[in-house]
Amino acid sequence: MSGAGTVEESGMRIHELAKENRSVRRFRQEISISERDLLRFIDSARLAPCGANLQLLRFTPVTDKKHCSQIFPSLKWAGYLEDWNGPEEGERPPAYIIIHAPIGERKHLPVDVGIAAAYTVLSARESGCGSCMIMSFDANMIEEVAGTPEGYQPFLIIALGVPGEETVLDEADENIRYYRDVKDRHHVPKLALDDLIVPVKE
Ligand SMILES: Cc1cc2nc3c(=O)[nH]c(=O)nc-3n(C[C@H](O)[C@H](O)[C@H](O)COP(=O)(O)O)c2cc1C
Numbered sequence: 001m002s003g004a005g006t007v008e009e010s011g012m013r014i015h016e017l018a019k020e021n022r023s024v025r026r027f028r029q030e031i032s033i034s035e036r037d038l039l040r041f042i043d044s045a046r047l048a049p050c051g052a053n054l055q056l057l058r059f060t061p062v063t064d065k066k067h068c069s070q071i072f073p074s075l076k077w078a079g080y081l082e083d084w085n086g087p088e089e090g091e092r093p094p095a096y097i098i099i100h101a102p103i104g105e106r107k108h109l110p111v112d113v114g115i116a117a118a119y120t121v122l123s124a125r126e127s128g129c130g131s132c133m134i135m136s137f138d139a140n141m142i143e144e145v146a147g148t149p150e151g152y153q154p155f156l157i158i159a160l161g162v163p164g165e166e167t168v169l170d171e172a173d174e175n176i177r178y179y180r181d182v183k184d185r186h187h188v189p190k191l192a193l194d195d196l197i198v199p200v201k202e
């Protein structure tokens with residue numbers, strides 16, 4: 001705080017990371033990510049806020065080739081890129097974090113998962129590691145690899161690795177679909193700040 005009722009405008013580290021942190025779907029598969037690094041990213045998720053501080057989520061770090069190649073076929077990539085079936089051999093993720101959540105209706109759980117995932121990917125990005133959160137996957141296939149605890153289900157998978165593609169942050173007009181340009185760069189259109197702001201009632 002720089003004075004009564006104000007916050008410092010220079011506190012921009014998270015904002016810079018947020019600008020930089022586009023989802024990555026093509027990786028440098030030959031560059032491995034260590035389990036130690038994944039545990040550091042998960043440790044940021046451990047410290048994240050969660051409903052009633054219950055800390056119900058569990059995490060599986062995956063770095064070995066065998067398990068990565070078992071996880072990969074269960075994932076669905078980039079629904080808007082209709083002519084692309086996901087990363088080729090050589091550009092596939094060298095690491096994953098699987099987030100498990102208890103089965104049930106607890107309202108705060110999807111929020112908890114989202115916050116934990118956000119802390120994880122920002123921590124990863126700070127270390128130069130790109131990522132993509134994936135919710136479209138075959139849960140049965142994942143459970144066979146991950147040893148999901150009793151009463152839990154795999155809820156979100158984070159694919160991780162050194163980025164092997166260029167991403168571009170665009171300002172959206174009415175079209176919010178991501179796309180690739182002729183130079184094979186992945187563009188992500190985001191709405192302007194003004195478009196998101198709902199003023200209080202007069
Ligand atoms: C909850 C959630 C689920 C997602 N599921 C998938 C998925 O199944 N497959 C995929 O390729 N991307 C998935 N994504 C990535 C989104 O497509 C991506 O965040 C969005 O296009 C915006 O791009 P950005 O992350 O670069 O800002 C998911 C993201 C979130 C937050």
